[in-house]
Amino acid sequence: xxxxxxxxxxxxxxxxxxxxxxxxxxxxxxxxxxxxxxxxxxxxxxxxxxxxxxxxxxxxxxxxxxxxxxxxxxxxxxxxxxxxxxxxxxxxxxxxxxxxxxxxxxxxxxxxxxxxxxxxxxxxxxxxxxxxxxxxxxxxxxxxxxxxxxxxxxxxxxxxxxxxxxxxxxxxxxxxxxxxxxxxxxxxxxxxxxxxxxxxxxxxxxxxxxxxxxxxxxxxxxxxxxxxxxxxxxxxxxxxxxxxxxxxxxxxxxxxxxxxxxxxxxxxxxxxxxxxxxxxxxxxxxxxxxx
Numbered sequence: 001x002x003x004x005x006x007x008x009x010x011x012x013x014x015x016x017x018x019x020x021x022x023x024x025x026x027x028x029x030x031x032x033x034x035x036x037x038x039x040x041x042x043x044x045x046x047x048x049x050x051x052x053x054x055x056x057x058x059x060x061x062x063x064x065x066x067x068x069x070x071x072x073x074x075x076x077x078x079x080x081x082x083x084x085x086x087x088x089x090x091x092x093x094x095x096x097x098x099x100x101x102x103x104x105x106x107x108x109x110x111x112x113x114x115x116x117x118x119x120x121x122x123x124x125x126x127x128x129x130x131x132x133x134x135x136x137x138x139x140x141x142x143x144x145x146x147x148x149x150x151x152x153x154x155x156x157x158x159x160x161x162x163x164x165x166x167x168x169x170x171x172x173x174x175x176x177x178x179x180x181x182x183x184x185x186x187x188x189x190x191x192x193x194x195x196x197x198x199x200x201x202x203x204x205x206x207x208x209x210x211x212x213x214x215x216x217x218x219x220x221x222x223x224x225x226x227x228x229x230x231x232x233x234x235x236x237x238x239x240x241x242x243x244x245x246x247x248x249x250x251x252x253x254x255x256x257x258x259x260x261x262x263x264x265x266x267x268x269x270x271x272x273x274x275x276x277x278x279x280x281x282x283x284x285x286x287x288x289x290x291x
Contacts, residue, residue: 005214006038007207008045013265034211043076050267078103099129106139135163149176161186188240195221238284
């Protein structure tokens, strides 16, 4: 089972936008030393939208090789084309990924039955654990609890990353799908509460910047220790919010650059963090004790 603090890792880039594998290697080692319990590579935080398919496969393979089985690696393989999603998921399996994370098809706004058939087709085509990813604020498409319940009956669809930030909705999914189906928070701001209500972990942006504290918070929440979880989460709360002052991963990349972990590279149409937000992000980092 994948659980706890799992980082939706950024893709470090040089100023010219080329992928910086040396920085990625260092980030992976830092996360493993910090106790991070899983790495999600080439998700939306990893700028999957501007990586071509060869780059995605190469980066997934690189991360898997560097991790060398020490923690799980989950590959982002979603697309708004079912055939492309199957191809990307096949690539992830070939590279040795432990699971695939598939965002709902974006822009084309499929009906619920279309979403069901989309995920069913991928699960039947590729024998790899699949975690669905519902983030309506980015995709314009909402995977409803009743559709998730249907999909939970397919053996290799093991869970959902729920990024609506709605606790009651996650509870509904948990009731519908049972203990063998895993719900993960895709929203750092409500992740602690979701885990206290039965979610198994957080696929986290904040973990990019404060991995050790995210691990400690998740451990406390999963153990049902609300007092300790709330104490740690209070220190992380400003980061949860300020890392979304502009579109993810713009603020996270700025924070990591401030920490000396990466170069300031990012790919168009995203840009480096606007200077008016620099101080707010730094203050949140200070509150979390990372600078």
